[in-house]
Amino acid sequence: MVVGDGGRELSVVGGMLGRVLSVVLDLVLPQTCAGCGAKGARCCGRCLAELTARPARRLPRxxxxxxxxxxxxxxxxxAVRKAIVAYKERGAVALASVLAEALAFTALTAIGRTGAPWAARGFAVVPVPSGRASIGARGHDPVGGLAELAVRRLRMFGVPAVPWAALSQARRVVDQAGLSSPQRVANLAGSLRVALAAKGPPVASVLLVDDIITTGATLVEAARALRAAGVSVPMAVTVAATRRRS
Structure with a gap:
């Protein structure tokens, strides 16, 4: 085994142990809200309201x-930012249910306000994939987990959605932090593909999901890969959107 592979395996094991520890601590320690720090649930009523009160079209500029x-x-x-960071980077996996509810509610709102004839015919919910190193370090696939839970919520409301983990990494990319929009596009170009292990598209249209949209470059690359496989990608839904500043 080469040293690099050993390091990657240690990272994966460390991430898994960290997630297990986080779950155990959530069970035995007094809970505080990830958004505001109030004692009680991992997401209090006030922060939950902040998370779900403003679903809207938010296109990058x-x-x-x-x-x-x-x-x-x-x-x-x-509070929304704090909850996402706690779930994604600090192992607060108990927040998955709350964040998935926000995704599903936003999808229902978007479908209702736009009409979305493609949704009535059934669609697949496809998560933007995380890199193997990120999954290993975190001990879980944050967006993949949210996508599965969101599909369950949508189906409870009679929406004909199915999960489809279609995308995989085609090549490595550099950290996006600090990159401009054109730099992100160049960094991500050709980085995703429809996984060889994925069966053909179960339906004609896809709803992309991710945790955050910033410049939109990641969603553009994901949509490109899916469209190259013959799938329509009319809409993407995220938990949050950054405010773009010039």
């Missing part, structure tokens, strides 16, 4: 060519 219609539950700020 400028809108990149190939960007699907983008809706998010909330701006990426305040």
């Amino acid at each position: 400028p809108r990149l060519p190939g960007t699907p219609d983008c809706w998010s539950a909330s701006p990426y700020e305040g």
Whole structure:
């Protein structure tokens, strides 16, 4: 075994142990809200309201060519930002249910407000994939987990959605932090593909899901890969959207 592979395995094991420890601590220690720190549930009623009160179309500016219609539950700020960071980076997996509810509610709102004839015919919910190193370090696939839970919520409301983990990494990319919109596009170009292990598209249309939209470059690349496989990608839904500043 080469040293690099050993390091990756240690990272995966460390991430899994961290997730297990986080779950155990959630069970035995007094809970505080990830959004505001109040004692009680991991997401208190006030922060839950902040997370779900403002589902809306939030397109990145400028809108990149190939960007699907983008809706998010909330701006990426305040309690919402803290909850996403706690879930994604700090192992607070108990927040998955709350964040998935926000995704599903936003999808229902978007479908209702736009009409979305493609949704009535059934669609697949496809998560934007995380890299293997990120999954190993975190001990879980944050967006993949949210997508599965969101599908369950949608089906409870009679929406004909099915999960489809179609996308995989085709190549490595550099950390996106600090990159401009054109730099992100160049960094991500050709980085995703429809996984060879994925069966053919179960339906004709896809709803893309991710945790955050910033420039939209990630969603553009995901949509490109899916469209290359012959699938329509009319809409994307995220938990939050960053406010773009010039």
